[in-house]
Amino acid sequence: MEKIFEIKDLYVKFPIGESFFSNEKGFIHAVNGVNLDIYKNEILSIVGESGCGKSTLARSILNLEEKNSGTIIFNSKNIDSFSKTEKKDFRKNCQLIFQNPFSSLNPRMNIFEILKEPLIVNGIKNKNEIKKKVLNVLNLVGLDESAISKFPHEFSGGQRQRIAIARALILNPKVIVADEPVSALDVSIQAQIINLLLELKEKLNLTIIFISHDLSVVKHISDRVAVMYLGEIIELTTKNKLFSDPLHPYTKALLSAVPQINPTNHKTYEPLEGELPSVKNLPNGCFFASRCKFVQEICKTKHPNLCEYSDSHKASCHLINQI
Numbered sequence: 001m002e003k004i005f006e007i008k009d010l011y012v013k014f015p016i017g018e019s020f021f022s023n024e025k026g027f028i029h030a031v032n033g034v035n036l037d038i039y040k041n042e043i044l045s046i047v048g049e050s051g052c053g054k055s056t057l058a059r060s061i062l063n064l065e066e067k068n069s070g071t072i073i074f075n076s077k078n079i080d081s082f083s084k085t086e087k088k089d090f091r092k093n094c095q096l097i098f099q100n101p102f103s104s105l106n107p108r109m110n111i112f113e114i115l116k117e118p119l120i121v122n123g124i125k126n127k128n129e130i131k132k133k134v135l136n137v138l139n140l141v142g143l144d145e146s147a148i149s150k151f152p153h154e155f156s157g158g159q160r161q162r163i164a165i166a167r168a169l170i171l172n173p174k175v176i177v178a179d180e181p182v183s184a185l186d187v188s189i190q191a192q193i194i195n196l197l198l199e200l201k202e203k204l205n206l207t208i209i210f211i212s213h214d215l216s217v218v219k220h221i222s223d224r225v226a227v228m229y230l231g232e233i234i235e236l237t238t239k240n241k242l243f244s245d246p247l248h249p250y251t252k253a254l255l256s257a258v259p260q261i262n263p264t265n266h267k268t269y270e271p272l273e274g275e276l277p278s279v280k281n282l283p284n285g286c287f288f289a290s291r292c293k294f295v296q297e298i299c300k301t302k303h304p305n306l307c308e309y310s311d312s313h314k315a316s317c318h319l320i321n322q323i
């Protein structure tokens, strides 16, 4: 499989400034040593609790967040060595879709204006070409021509997310980062948007980075899944392996929250207790040690690396062969 992104030893931290309420200083360690290859035409999901660094990881991959160290290779080229034109192409090729389409769509613009804006910014001026592209992209996302003269508030949540997807697609990108794109929608609408993304991936040869805290959504859409905890990837494998044979105790705990249609056929896991610890002071040992039911002495002192346990199944835990 051909790689579209190669991410090596990526770190992102945010300085904490003194404020009226606190005189604490230091850093929030949002992404801590991520190594990850992303393949062309796959849907890679990133899952984990709120605050574990999913959005920061995705934004730093797209160069929208400054990294502190590490390397990001896009189509075999280091993004730090991009020329001005290559940077512009990279922006065009990698588009974002957010959780809340209402706040990401300008309420004063009608759909035609919303969709033509990226074209104008990229120097496309021919009116016929613009109209053709706008109608084509509306068709791709399942909206009809009458949508062009309407405003965002005239649409339902699911339709607004279709418009946001259309805007992301209008410049023919290669990569879509969808950051919790269905979290704000009803379950029935969630399924429609997920099916649309699956269809678009095939039709347009897209690579999709899909961010979610909801494993039942991820179960439907992903080819592979990366599980994050405190800014690290702690398990990385195919969707089927993750759901049938999770290795990391944290993944098992996350899976305990996924509703099963036929629970007797499935392994059950103990739910997770407590909250994600602070990302201000990272522990020396395993980051999950403070919440792990199986914790041993080694976990508190030695940091585990992400290792390959079987073909395309990586996890970082000292105890995998024991639990």
Ligand SMILES: Nc1ncnc2c1ncn2[C@@H]1O[C@H](COP(=O)(O)OP(=O)(O)OP(=O)(O)O)[C@@H](O)[C@H]1O
Pocket: 014, 028, 029, 030, 048, 049, 050, 051, 052, 053, 054, 055, 056, 057, 213, 279
């Ligand atoms: N611009 C910023 N300045 C300071 N801290 C930030 C900034 N962006 C994110 N953080 C912090 O970095 C950590 C990771 O945040 P991030 O938004 O990436 O998590 P997330 O997994 O996407 O969470 P959620 O599921 O809630 O969207 C959090 O502790 C967050 O508070």
Ligand SMILES: [Mg+2]
Pocket: 054, 055, 056, 179
């Ligand atoms: Mg987020």
